[in-house]
Each structure stands twice: as structure tokens, then as C-alpha cells.
Amino acid sequence: MTVTAEKLVKVFPGVRALDEATLRLEPGTVHALLGENGAGKSTLIKILTGVLRPDGGRIVLADGAEAHFGGPHDAQRAGIGVVHQERNLIPAFSVAENIALSATPQRFGFVDRNAMRALAKRCLDQLEVRLDVDRPVSSLSVAQMQLVEIAKALAVDSQVLLLDEPTASLTSDEADRLFTVMRALRDRGHAIVLVSHKLDEVFAIADTVTVLRDGRSVAETKPLADFRTDQIVDLMVGRAHAVLELDRKAVDRAAAPALELDNVSTAGGHRDVSLTVRPGEIVGLYGLVGAGRSELARAVLGLDKITAGSIRVHGEPARIRDVGEALHRYRMGYVTENRKEEGVFLEQPISRNIAVTVWRRLARLGLVRAGDENALVATYQERLGMRLSGPGQLAGQLSGGNQQKVSLAKWLAADCDILVIDEPTVGIDVRTKAAFHELIVGLAADGLAILLISSDLPEMVTLADRVLVMRDHQLVGEVDNDHSYERTSQAVGRLLHVTGLVS
């Protein structure tokens, strides 16, 4: 079944998440949908599966009819199935019950168990998978659950299958098996859409590719054979992005490091990561999504386990057990990438959001005075250019950019001298983004040591003094950034392609 998405537009307040994105799915092909975070992949998938409605453009099905999906159910009936990143299975149900969930065979209102098991077996056979259909799903491995999900999509006769990061939590053997299944489905005439950040696996299995950037399709359903990996990366990242010229104070390379990691390994899978950040220095940590950058930051702050190696703060060995300790003892802060979920208290006033890190310091006889908190708000409102109606305004009423500023302000208030800043400008408009860049440079000029995590290469080139490149939870190299996009991006690209790429 051919499905064409033509010039889809989706506008969220303040952002065009999709801007005339076009995609054509042919039966019997594996189609890769690529793009960096915020490029619009999720939005496109949500429209194709009926979760969101487009604000413009149309979806045309095989018979030339225009599709109007009122909800996920309509898309499913039209033969479009999706396997989400987060599993949508009921753990206590058996494999058969899960596969037949949307199409349970019935007789006189009772579940026809034999027909149900037969259906499940038929679907698993199509995948050439042998699995006991009576086992509870909770007893399966992650890889097996994934296969059950695909079988579940087949049970409702899906001709188009969307797989969102299907190998994110699989071992390479399991991933290979999944690819075998995907090829089998392709050969049976299914159209498969693969969303993945792992370019090597994309090149291993996909036939055609669509690349999204800033909501636009910068490559529309092109044969993948026409591209090299670095060309795809260029398309995803975009060379047209302006690199901001900012006045940078030279870093004193002789200064003692503020933060040092020495052969750090973590429970999350990092091996032998060593790095240093000096006062006044912005060290970039670049890599594709899933490379393990945020996880490293979390481990440094005591949120994940460090299994080997050591951390030194201002030369002293540091054992950091939680963020409280990082903050109060080592004056280290973490500006999270998920500001909505982890960065702000939406239901609480801005004053409390900013003062949360310093209540202990503000309190006199255990009591915090609102005036002291409001003074903090005034300070950072001025310094960060926050647009607020007052310190009592709830954080949930702010725009994304201003929430991010609140999230940053609480660490500035805490007078940190080491800051880990994770994807500071995702989902933020261009003007606020530029303001943020100036702000971060200003913090470094004030002597803060900054570890900047970003998937936005132009941002890296603008801000970082050095760029460390992470791949598969390891540092694969370091690039001395001279703020020339051309040179730095090429060097970073070379590092990203060094090993294991199928060409």
C-alpha cells in the first residue's frame, strides 16, 4: 500500500513543528526517517498514526483517497501500524492476548481462545519467530516484546509499519534478528518506516530515506544508495545555520581544572571516560542522540552509579552521592534537558522555582522571607532578560524559553562554579536561542567551568572552546574549536564515522 504525506504542516504555539514535510511510503521498501531532535519526526509519525491532525497538507492512501484520521483507530483501520519506543503491551496478559488485543476473535460475546491463539501464531509465523503464545508478556525479553508488538500490528493487518527507535534497547544480536524480521516483512510487500538515530543500522537496512530538519523535508524519499553517511549528517544538521560571532575571552589553559573525570565507567555503560573542564572554559560534549552524554552528566552528579574511575573537583577527589551533595559541597549544578519534566515546578511561583537551591542559605531561624526570594527573581530577571509578570507568576504560565531561564537561574542563584548544561536551546525560538548563547558565554567569562551537552552542531561551534565527541558511551576524540563551522564540523564528522560504520 502506498501512503503519501504531502506538504504536511503542524503548528504548535510559537513553533512550526512541521513545515510542508513530504514523505512517500512504497510497499516493499524500508524507509528511513531521519532528523535531529526537534526536527519534526515525532510530529510526523503522530500525524501518520492519527494521534495529531495536520494544520495543512494531506495524507493520500493507495486508492488516491485523502485520509482524514480522527484518531489512532482510524489510522489503524487504514492499515498503518506503529511500534512505539515505549512498549504498549499489557504485562500480565499472554503473548496471544496481547497480539489479539485490538482484534480479539469472539464467539457469542466470549473470547474465542483457540481462534485467538491461532491468530497470534499466524502473525508470529509471518515474522518467522517461534514463541510460546501462552507465555505472559512479563516473562519476555525486551527484544521478544518488540517482536510481539510487531505481531500485534500485523494482527490488525497493518500494511504500513512505523518503527520508532526499535533498536534503542536491544543488543546488536537482537537488533540483527529484528532486521531479518524487517526484511522478511518488506519482502512480503509491507512498507516499513524506520526512525533511528543510529546511522550505521540505517545504512544496513533502509532502501530509501527522508531527512527532516526544522520541520522541512530536506531530502524527500531518496534512494539511500545515493548518499554517504557524512552527507546525511550534513542534511540533518544543516550547513546553512549561522554560527554566531561572540566575543570570547581566551581560556587560561594553565589554570587548574575545576572538574576532572579520570577513566570513569558507569553502570549505564560508559567506559574509561576522561575529561577536564577549566574555570572559564566551555567544553562541548557532542554526539548523536543515544550516545550517552546526558547519562554521563547524570552519573557525575550522583544520579547514576559510577563503577570505576574517579572524579576530582578543584583537584580534590569527589564522591558525589546526590545532587544535593553536588550542589552544597562541590558547587556543581545541572541544567536538565527536560525542563518541563525535570527543570521547573510548573504549579509553583517563579520565586520558589529559583530559590529552591538556596533556601538553606536564605533561611533565618528556619524561615524563608518572601522578600529575599523576590530579590533573587529581580536579580535574574534583569540578568537573564526573563519576561515575567511578577515573582508570584506560576512557572507553568511561562514560555519554553523563559522556563529554561528559570531552570538556569536557580543554579546561578546557588552560586555554582561548575555547570553542566544539557541541550539548553531545544524547542526554543531563534531569538531566545541567541540570547542564551550570549548568556552562556558570559557565564564562562565570569569564570564558571561549563560542560555543554548539545546535539546542535552550530551551537557547539558557537560556544565551545573544545568539543569532545561521544559515541556509544565512549569519547572518541577531541576537536579544538576555532569557531569555524566548516573545519569543526568536518573534524567532528570524521570522529563520528571512525568505527563500525557500514558504508
Added chain:
Amino acid sequence: MTVPGQDTPVREARRARPVISFRSTEFTLGVLAVAAFVVLALTTRGSVLHADTLTAVFQFLAVPMVIGLAQMVVLGVGQMNLSVGVVTGFCAMVTAWLMVEVGLPAWLALVAGIATGAGIGLVNGLIVVLTRINGFIVTLATMTVIDGLRYGVHGTATYQGYSPGLVRLGQASVLGVPTVFLFAVLVAIAVAVFFRRMTVGRQLLASGGNPLAARLSGVSNDRSLVLAHLLSGLLAGVAGVIVVALSGSVNATIGDDLLLPSFAAPIIGGVALAGGVVSVVGTCLAALIVRLVDVAQAQYSINPDWVDLIVGAVVLGAVLVTQLRGRAAK
């Protein structure tokens, strides 16, 4: 992958919440309470406004108020405490028993009663944190245990004839205001100060509102959980000693009917079940409104069996209104 631009600049322009907003739950409840009083006064030809009746209204408001606050504290951290009612009863028993059987002086027995509540709360909190079992389940279990303990230890005994001074104090009024109500108001003010001004109180709300963000801001969610349960137990203990002072005799059935009111007050008062938002004023006003349902029952000689039905309907209605207003705001 995030969906960008969840907010509009338009919403930013909306004014911050002033201290008293005409659209706030607290304001609505205040108007409702006054209106209910007026209606009661008019329909009973003023008998509600007689000094004796007024005294009774506020005397018996003290326990529901404090018990509502006891529940509110735990709701603030995003959990529930099913044991508040029986802890109140248990602490009342302990206090009375200490005076009658052990012969402790009244003030010491009161302190011990409140400490008992705090101790039970501490145990609740520690179990929640150490086992990671939800507080709902933990307190369901401790509720049952304490309930059993209450009857097991004291049987059907009734303790009375303790400290006449305490009972006199419990029945007394200052400038026409019952002392127990004044005491409850002081407790409410203390709770309000705790959440508004104290570091740990604010951290408790941070943990309840967004545990992830709290953790990433250096707040210990475990400490918040223990503290919330501890305070809840302590407040239940306070409610227990108010019962002792007010009633002059204590038996094992006290506290059995307090669980629903403990939820009714904060829920009607606009406290978020999901945690992070509390309202001391709202909880106290809601307790007053529930109290007025009781008063109306007495004044109109309604069959008392219907009171629970009315209270239940008020709770449901209040939650519905809160939800509708929340939706309208979006």
C-alpha cells in the same frame, strides 16, 4: 524528541495570582460559607446565631480542621494517609489512659499523646521510604494494626473523670470564641508558616509537585516523604488531645468516622491529589462547610443517616467543579 513550543506568549501576559483572587477556591469557599450561614440563620429564624449554637459550631470544628490539615500535609507530598482517623482515636485513648490509669499530669499526657501520633507518623514515613510501598497501602496496613491495638489494649473501656482542669479548658471560651477552636486556628497558622516560610516545608511541596525536578535541585524526596507522614501523625495526635479536652470521656470508637472528613476538607479546599499544591485556608473553610452540613442536619431535624450522603455529594461536586475550572483555565 520534544514537541517544541508548548507555551504561548499570550499566557505569559496573564497576571500572577494576587493574594486574594476572586476566582480562587478559597474565595469561593468563603462566600459559600457565609451564604450557608445566612441561609441557616434566615430559615431557622436566627437560632443558629444564638451564642450556645455558635459555640458548638466552632467547638466541633476544631477536630475536623486539624484532621483535614493532617491529611493535607500528606496530599502535599503526593500521597495519602488512611490512618489519620484511627491515630486520632488512638492518641486520645493514650492521653486519657495516661491520666486515668498511670496518673500522669494533664500537660505531660497531652505531650505524650501528640508524641504518640508523631511516632506513628514517623513509622509510616520510614516504611514508605524503606520499602518503596505506596503510602496508601502502608497506611491502610498501619490503620488496621492500630485499630486492632486500640481494641486489643483498651477493649471497650471508657476513660473519664480525668483532669477537670483540662476539661474546663476544653469547654471554655475566650471573648466568646471556644478555646479548642482558637487552638486549632493556631495549629493552622503553624502549618501555613511551615509551608510558606520553612525550608523543609517548601521542599516537601517541591517533592510533591515534581519529584524529578526536586531531586535534580538537590532536594531529598525521601526526607520530604518521612517528614510529611511524621507531621500528619503529629497533627492527628493534636486532634486526639483536642478530643480528650473537649469530650471529657474517651472510648475506642473515637476517630472511626474521621477518615472521610479528613479527605473532604483538603479536597474541597482545592488541594491537589497529585501533590505539590496545598491550601491551609481552603482546607479550614471546607471543614467549616462540612461542619455546617452537620449543623443544618440538627437544625432541620434531618435524619442523621443522610448526613454522610450529603457530605459525599459535596465532596464529589467540589472535585468536579475544581476539574471543570481547571479545564476552563486551559
